[in-house]
Amino acid sequence: MIENRPWLTFVSHATLLTGIALVALPVWMALVASTHPASAFGVGHIPLWFGDAGAETWGAVLFDKAGNGVDVPVWFMMLNSLIMALGITFGKIAISLLSAYAIVFFRFPFRNLCFWIIFMTLMLPVEVRIVPTYEVVANLDLLNSYTGLTLPLIASATATFLFRQCFLSIPGELVEAARMDGAGPWRFFFDILLPLSRTNIAALFVILFIYGWNQYLWPLLITTDDAYYTLVMSIKRMLSVTDGDIAWNQIMATTLLAMLPPVAVVIGMQKLFVKGLVDSEK
Amino acid sequence: MTVTFPQKGLPWLLLLPQLLITAIFFLWPAEQALEQAFYQEDAFGLSREFIGLENFADLFSNPLYYQSILTTLVFSFSVAIVGMSVALLLAVMADRVIRGKLAYQTLLIWPYAVAPALAGVLWWILFDPSMGPIALWLKSAGVDWNHYLDGSQAMILVVIASTWKQISYNFLFFLAGLQAVPRSLIEAAAIDGASPFKRFWTIVFPLLSPTTFFLLVVNLVYAFFETFGVIDATTKGGPGQSTTTLVYKVFDDGFVGLDLGGSAAQSVVLMGIVGLMTVIQFRFIERKVQYS
Known part of the structure; x- marks a missing residue:
């Protein structure tokens, strides 16, 4: 550190945290979306917080046939x-x-x-x-x-x-x-x-x-x-x-x-x- | 001078797998593309006729091809410039902080590992006009977002998805470049009273120019050739031709349009472009090695 500028350090941390949040945004949204039942998307928006259908969706995805002509x-x-x-x-x-x-x-x-x-x-x-x-x-x-x-x-x-x-x-x-x-x-x-x-x-x-x-x-x-x-x-x-x-x-x-x-x-x-x-x- | 082994046959045996695969899966198809570019073939591959440079003449008299060149340039430079600017900002900030540097780095580099097609799908859904949170937010702010209909919005979307994935790469190289800037220079400038902002533009940024130039070439190559997945999984070149880059067009004309001669002529043009970019990249690396 060359000199002590507290506000600049604050700006640095804030910028980095914003960057990280923006970079993580799509994955976060995907994670949230995967915990809701398919019907939740019909109402016109993607839910913003976790639902309770996570285990069901992930189980179905991992072990059922993928569908749409994909039989594995x-x-x-x-x-x-x-x-x-x-x-x-x-x-x-x-x-x-x-x-x-x-x-x-x-x-x-x-x-x-x-x-x-x-x-x-x-x-x-x-x-x-x-x-x-x-x-x-x-x-x-x-x-x-x-x-x-x-x-x-x-x-x-x-x-x-x-x-x-x-x-x-x-x-x-x-x-x-x-x-x-x-x-x-x-x-x-x-x-x-x-x-x-x-x-x-x-x-x-x-x-x-x-x-x-x-x-x-x-x-x-x-x-x-x-x-x-x-x-x-x-x-x-x-x-x-x-x-x-x-x-x-x-x-x-x-x-x-x-x-x-x-x-x-x-x-x-x-x-x-x-x-x-x-x-x-x- | 390296000490060597005297065997004469062994080196050929060692090189054989690499040379065979290169010959069969790289040189042979490239030769086929060159040959096919001078023929016209019917869609079933039953007959073909030598037509000289006609495929190239067709290509360069087709306004759609020029449009695709323009699309590729807009797309590639947007990806390179947006990605590098964001990454440089983050790298400068990460270079400043003392606490949590490694944690920040970890949290910023993982998108490199995400396949382009998956990056496309993720952003595609965030921007979905009927349910994507970003699209809905844009709508409430007065922007009528619909990338299914609006070509420039579709372009913005594929640029965002492609850039998102590439920020990590740019970030790592900028951070390494920043750490190589001599501390004494910056300290001297600080003592002379230069503000952090002034120090960045007059000392750090000029010293970063080799890194910047290297990243520009790498990003252009990435946007040209590695973003096929982003486009294919989301816009499929549309709406209209608004996101059909040159690489997507080779695929689309060859496999969907079944215009083999035209697709081959495009392949030849692209080989020229990628050859040129590789040479630029290597000459630059050579220079860096000599002067550093």
Whole structure:
């Protein structure tokens, strides 16, 4: 603190609290809405304080079929989301660790070319090549499968760069010492490189889990079978009711359940999350 | 210079998974988009004919495409500027306070984890014209809110939902930037009698410009490519074309309109844009590394 200005400190706290309140507002309203029976929304406003139908709504949402053409309950879709998120996370970390290892610790022809090919993926997000990517996945018969949900998304330039950066900071003496002690490339990888990259892997895990869980466009394109629906994309199907008779309390509870795991990860592993965000700032 | 292993075949084996996935799921579709952009295909994919640059000519003579470019620019810059202003204000305040800094940070960063589609749904309901508390409050204040009919209101809604999610990211980077400003500079200015307000605009804000520029690029990329969920789950590009961004249009023309050639031509244009933005981003990072 440079100088003591009590009113300025007061303004700071007040601004922050207002900011927090505004940021939390939609989630608060959703939480309140999910504790009222569906009939409460017909009268023309969303109630402002908790009702007493919470347990009923949340139970129904979690365990009954979601409805509107979705024949699986929310817990099942959460499981699908979890499989997809973990598949993408572990896949990205594994293949990026291997590529970074190859690029940093070996010399071979076209090494730079390989690096640039991986770099290209940054310039080709799924969003800009939606139709042809769908066609490729359809040709490979990967629609409606866990492989289709995860595999096409696990190439990662960001993760490869991050691990490359991390490996480059490892002193050459360490490699030499390991080689003198007779460690081959695999032993070096598992006994030295992996333990040294532990924090980086953990930080990246947090970021990638959020990325994987929150996928929307991709599952929307390639799943038509509810056995593979993920929770985030199913929100759209639940909202697309034509007769205007939407069960808002259930939609709100589903939305909250869909955001709960990644939000819990961010709050529970705040330090790693911040590190991951700063490291992967592309 | 890093010490290396002598094996010749092993590195290829290590790179194989990444290269295979990149080739199959990134380069092949990109090549297909490039190829398709020069053909006209019927909706069933039975026949196609080479038409050269006609898809591009159609695209750039279509007023709807220009409208979509304008929509994207308005949307992206609104998201970037609103989000960064709010985040900067909060970060400056959080940098000032001593008590409860970490608690404030925790309570401000969690929206980053919310999927764009869910952020859209949450705000969509708060603004629902018949029952949303904000819409009803606006009505009592004399604003006739109905984003189902009014294009600019629909735009405001998707901007709010997209910005809400991105404030946490901007906040974290601004806070880190603020903490890197040398205390001695600020103390010197304080001793010379500069007010906190003056110190911010003449010392802190200029020193933050690398962070600001970096965040501007990141926010534009986010608004361009990652807000598909916000739009698709709420306005679906409407009413009319008022919230159809370029990315939404690729999807809409390709999957709903089944205009494969047109959609492919748009993909090619977008690849150019994203390539350009990536280059800007990387050149900037390089510079930051050199001078810091």
